[in-house]
Amino acid sequence: MANPVRVLFVHNSVLIGGGNRVLLGLFEKLNRKRFEPWSLLPVEGPMETELRDREVPYIVEDVLTCVTTGSRLSQFAAAAAYAWKTSNKRFRILHAQSPLSYRVPSLVSKLSCAKRICHLHFPAEKLDGELGYTFRVEPHFVIACSESVAQSYRPLLEASYPRVPLRVLVNFADTKRFSPGPPPPALIGELGIGGKGPIITLCGQVSVRKGHADLLKAARLVLAKLPSAVFLIVGEDILLRGEYERRMKSMAEELGIAASVKFLGFRSDVHDVLRATDLVVLPSYAEGMPLSLIEASACAKPIVAYNIPGVDEVIEDGRTGRWVPVGDVDALARVICELTAAPELLKAMGTQGRRRVEEQFTLEAYTQRLEQMYEEILTARPATRAAQAPS
Numbered sequence: 219m220a221n222p223v224r225v226l227f228v229h230n231s232v233l234i235g236g237g238n239r240v241l242l243g244l245f246e247k248l249n250r251k252r253f254e255p256w257s258l259l260p261v262e263g264p265m266e267t268e269l270r271d272r273e274v275p276y277i278v279e280d281v282l283t284c285v286t287t288g289s290r291l292s293q294f295a296a297a298a299a300y301a302w303k304t305s306n307k308r309f310r311i312l313h314a315q316s317p318l319s320y321r322v323p324s325l326v327s328k329l330s331c332a333k334r335i336c337h338l339h340f341p342a343e344k345l346d347g348e349l350g351y352t353f354r355v356e357p358h359f360v361i362a363c364s365e366s367v368a369q370s371y372r373p374l375l376e377a378s379y380p381r382v383p384l385r386v387l388v389n390f391a392d393t394k395r396f397s398p399g400p401p402p403p404a405l406i407g408e409l410g411i412g413g414k415g416p417i418i419t420l421c422g423q424v425s426v427r428k429g430h431a432d433l434l435k436a437a438r439l440v441l442a443k444l445p446s447a448v449f450l451i452v453g454e455d456i457l458l459r460g461e462y463e464r465r466m467k468s469m470a471e472e473l474g475i476a477a478s479v480k481f482l483g484f485r486s487d488v489h490d491v492l493r494a495t496d497l498v499v500l501p502s503y504a505e506g507m508p509l510s511l512i513e514a515s516a517c518a519k520p521i522v523a524y525n526i527p528g529v530d531e532v533i534e535d536g537r538t539g540r541w542v543p544v545g546d547v548d549a550l551a552r553v554i555c556e557l558t559a560a561p562e563l564l565k566a567m568g569t570q571g572r573r574r575v576e577e578q579f580t581l582e583a584y585t586q587r588l589e590q591m592y593e594e595i596l597t598a599r600p601a602t603r604a605a606q607a608p609s
Contacts, residue, residue: 222254223596224307226332228314228323230282232263233456234484235423236389236509237315237339240584243392245272247585253592256309258300258323277303281322293322301326311592313337317352324355333595335359337387340506341370341527353379358595360384364507366527385591388531389507390584391575396516398572401494405487409480409494414446416496416558421488421510424455424463424481429501429524431469432547436501438473439551444558449479452491492517496564497557501542501550505529512579515539515571520564522553532579538571 227241234242245255257269257276260283269276279300284292300323312327313335314320320336327334334357353374360375360382362368368386375384406412418440422428430451437449455463463481470476485491492498498514498521505528511521512532521539523529533539540557542549557564 222250222252223311223592224254224256224309225311225313225592226256226258226304226307226309226323228258228281228312228319229260229265230316230319231456232259232261232265233454234264234268235456238265238268239509240389241315242268242272243390243581244585244588245269245274247581249585249589253311253589256307258304260319279303282318285318285321294325296322297325301329310596311335315339320357321352324357328355333358335361335591335595338362338367338371338506341367341504342374357382358598359591361387361591362506363387363389364528364531366531367506369527387584387587387591388579389509389512390579390581391509391512391516392581393516393576396489396492396513398518398568399493401490405490405494409450409482409491411448411450411494414448416444417448417450417494418497418499418554418558419450419452419491419495419514420499420501421452421492421514422500422502422508423457424451424453424466425457426462427503428453429503430462430466432501432545432550433499434466434469434473434475434479435547436499436551436554437470437479438475439548440554441475441478443555445478447478447558449475450491450495451479451481452483452485452488454484488513489517492519495519497522497554498539499523499550499554500529502526502529503544507531512575515568516575516579518568518572520557520567520571522550522557524550534570534574538567538574 248255255274257274259265259276259278260280262278281296281300284296309332311333312323315337317336324334336357356379365386368384375382411417420433424430440447467481470479492514498519500511500523502524505526507528514521515538521533522542523533524544525541526544535541540553542553
């Protein structure tokens, strides 16, 4: 039997955020007889434990800092260090999780003849020369996590890299772990939400982009009508190392709603928190394809979110949740009140959401399609690939 194909996944973080959770799910389902996953981490951190638990070998080498803060010379130095650590590993596929994490390893993989994939999890903010430099070493595939992300990069690829296929591979939920059901009684006691409600939850990194300030403003309006409502905020302030979360807690105090807003931080039992929830809210200003919303739907929870690209590919307005105009806090509060006052509608939306996840956002479908892409780039001849247009 032939040895499995070694695939090096280049992570853009060691924290357990959405992108890494997608990879952890993939590692559990990937056909190990055909593909052997390895990870490249920029620094030591929480992902190491998760990778060891899944028996995924990993290398630690910072190929990111030099891209964001360093010179071209420092990037070549990082490439040399990376080459030294990977020279005897014989990786046949390089699967980078962002343009930044693609740049340095791609310099080396071109010499080793590894197939190169750049995976896009967030829309392009600007299509300038710097992004073009990222793709100076042409990838064999570009994968986008949503159609909106693909559309944001398509002008650059069609203009400068017409040979490179652009494929959409939507995120997924683990439908066994994230499933409908009652929450553990101990969790209800821990969170102090017994006998209260409705329970409204925001899952995601605590940041300006996710709209936590808008949620708190809306919460004040909701609590004026529904004083027993409880707002759960699940996630960490990664970017500002807790500073923004402290500001949000202070804001809740200033608004007089701190007693009804619980900041839970990082939770490994998000699925159980969702089961204790009546309605999931995401007033985010920018997304790729939010994993938290797919997981909420998998737990049969309806969603209220700002109508932005990526989110509109997850939620069916009026069927699995409701869209709200971006930045309209009054509308956000109004829709929360309307839906929580209609339990039968909430249940119907949740049922539709679960069905939609089972049809379109499963781990099994994600893994199968990605493995097909791997097979395609491993067997494609250069001339054949050059004839392909982005799709």
